[in-house]
Amino acid sequence: MDKIRPRTLSGFMELLPPAQAKMELFMQTLRDSYSLYGFAPLDTPIIEDAEVLLAKGGGETEKQIYRFMKGDSDLALRFDLTVPLAKYVALNYGQLTFPFRRYQIGKVYRGERAQRGRFREFYQADIDIIGDGRLDIMSEAEIPAVIYHTFSALGLRRFCINLNNRKVLNGFFEILGLGAISGDVMRAIDRLDKIGPEKTRAMLTELGVAPDTAGEIMRFIGAAGTNAQKLNMLEAYRGKNGLFDLGLDELRAVASYLPAFGVPEEHCAINLTIARGLDYYTGTVYETTMLDYPEIGSICSGGRYDDLAAYYTDKNLPGVGISIGVTRLFFVLEEQNLLSQRIISSPSDLLVIPMTDDPAFAVACATAMRRAGIRTQVYTENKKFKAKISYADKLGVPFVAFIGQDEVDSGNMAVKDMTSGEQRSLSPQDAAGYIANELSCRRGAALIEEK
RNA sequence: GUGGGUAUAGCUCAGGUGGUUAGAGCGCUAGGUUGUGGCCCUAGAGGCCGACGGUUCGAGUCCGUUUAUCCACCCCA
Numbered sequence: 332m333d334k335i336r337p338r339t340l341s342g343f344m345e346l347l348p349p350a351q352a353k354m355e356l357f358m359q360t361l362r363d364s365y366s367l368y369g370f371a372p373l374d375t376p377i378i379e380d381a382e383v384l385l386a387k388g389g390g391e392t393e394k395q396i397y398r399f400m401k402g403d404s405d406l407a408l409r410f411d412l413t414v415p416l417a418k419y420v421a422l423n424y425g426q427l428t429f430p431f432r433r434y435q436i437g438k439v440y441r442g443e444r445a446q447r448g449r450f451r452e453f454y455q456a457d458i459d460i461i462g463d464g465r466l467d468i469m470s471e472a473e474i475p476a477v478i479y480h481t482f483s484a485l486g487l488r489r490f491c492i493n494l495n496n497r498k499v500l501n502g503f504f505e506i507l508g509l510g511a512i513s514g515d516v517m518r519a520i521d522r523l524d525k526i527g528p529e530k531t532r533a534m535l536t537e538l539g540v541a542p543d544t545a546g547e548i549m550r551f552i553g554a555a556g557t558n559a560q561k562l563n564m565l566e567a568y569r570g571k572n573g574l575f576d577l578g579l580d581e582l583r584a585v586a587s588y589l590p591a592f593g594v595p596e597e598h599c600a601i602n603l604t605i606a607r608g609l610d611y612y613t614g615t616v617y618e619t620t621m622l623d624y625p626e627i628g629s630i631c632s633g634g635r636y637d638d639l640a641a642y643y644t645d646k647n648l649p650g651v652g653i654s655i656g657v658t659r660l661f662f663v664l665e666e667q668n669l670l671s672q673r674i675i676s677s678p679s680d681l682l683v684i685p686m687t688d689d690p691a692f693a694v695a696c697a698t699a700m701r702r703a704g705i706r707t708q709v710y711t712e713n714k715k716f717k718a719k720i721s722y723a724d725k726l727g728v729p730f731v732a733f734i735g736q737d738e739v740d741s742g743n744m745a746v747k748d749m750t751s752g753e754q755r756s757l758s759p760q761d762a763a764g765y766i767a768n769e770l771s772c773r774r775g776a777a778l779i780e781e782k
Numbered sequence: 783g784u785g786g787g788u789a790u791a792g793c794u795c796a797g798g799u800g801g802u803u804a805g806a807g808c809g810c811u812a813g814g815u816u817g818u819g820g821c822c823c824u825a826g827a828g829g830c831c832g833a834c835g836g837u838u839c840g841a842g843u844c845c846g847u848u849u850a851u852c853c854a855c856c857c858c859a
Binding site for chain 1: 783816817818819820832850851852853854856857858859
């Protein structure tokens with residue numbers, strides 16, 4: 332009989348158990364970090380009514396969204412977590428307490444061509460703070476702290492949160508008389524780090540920007556130095572444009588609270604080239620990059636927006652949020668070999684191997700170990716001894732307990748440390764203490780270990 | 783959506799100018815005798831050479847079509 336060839340669609344990540352164990356730890360670390368800052372967990376359906384998801388319509392979203400009919404229902408898979416959040420907040424407005432702080436980690440779908448590090452199904456890990464009518468600048472100032480803590484908790488050290496403000500950029504363009512093409516100009520300067528100053532200048536010229544104006548833009552966005560020095564440079568433009576002045580005040584406020592939030596300046600820098608492609612950002616924007624892997628691009632992006640749910644409600648709901656591309660980041664970390672080898676990725680801490688015809692004592696030992704919190708499985712297949720211990724070896728189970736006739740007679744367990752090869756005969760109670768103690772010494776390794 | 787590359791064992795890949803039973807490494811299975819894994823040795827299983835069509839006495843190899851996949855661009859996480 333012909334078999335159907337098993338296959339997984341391109342662009343869909345499917346991991347083997349050891350890698351999946353690390354992925355789970357990754358996401359648990361994110362959950363713990365987000366919740367430490369007072370964000371509430373939220374989940375929403377993967378499938379929504381197409382009319383709801385495509386409320387905004389047009390553009391890339393329309394082209395990339397998975398959409399299908401089920402009977403008479405026009406359905407679509409969510410392509411991010413922000414649109415479902417907007418719907419959720421509009422729908423449950425009366426029952427939510429504002430500012431509404433939620434985190435959500437979930438799969439999203441984009442029907443585009445998959446390639447290296449680009450997936451069609453991937454996890455996003457979002458946090459957002461939604462205000463009712465207004466939202467203080469302090470929420471924008473707090474976001475870098477959450478990003479900093481989250482990546483630090485993962486074990487990442489070599490990263491930088493880039494800060495900018497859309498009002499500063501748009502105000503600056505208005506000062507230069509480029510207000511009409513600010514979107515195109517922003518797109519051009521956003522690519523500075525990727526294509527270099529010459530090509531950026533050429534793009535500006537193509538847009539019809541006069542040479543000396545282009546020069547001023549290049550000087551402006553290329554500003555170097557500390558955050559304080561960059562803010563001083565910006566002060567030179569104060570008084571020429573209301574929007575710019577407002578943005579400068581916001582940027583200054585966000586930067587000034589970094590120390591109180593515990594964010595070191597070397598991890599959070601004003602970068603005037605950061606524009607973000609998404610057009611709904613209206614204030615602070617964030618983009619986090621790994622210092623040793625700039626080619627990867629942003630691993631966490633977000634910003635301030637003025638009206639989250641305008642398509643669903645008349646309520647004005649300004650907010651600020653960020654998204655970590657979990658699947659891409661995990662893929663890159665694995666590819667760069669930055670995931671710690673010290674993480675215990677075994678599904679069990681202990682494998683109990685019965686060697687007598689009646690496994691009752693072995694099962695009783697396993698029960699005692701589980702009561703002590705030790706993740707335990709019993710090997711019950713009737714195979715040769717070698718195959719049994721090899722099973723533990725392949726799974727990376729750190730401890731094995733042999734239960735043969737000697738053990739049944741003595742009431743002890745023969746506990747072997749698979750790393751050292753050392754073996755000792757212990758009562759179940761002593762064995763539980765020994766294993767738990769050893770494990771606690773080995774746990775706690777960070778997920779990411781930079782070279 | 784645009785441009786380029788690649789499809790041979792479970793995985794990574796060899797297979798000059800067409801020529802008999804298509805190979806390697808890793809992995810897998812079984813041995814190397816009794817209650818000790820990793821290393822080593824031996825043996826074995828496993829392929830309609832992506833699919834369809836063409837050229838030819840003969841195609842894994844050449845040509846066409848198609849599908850899948852990868853890379854780059856666009857855009858993004």
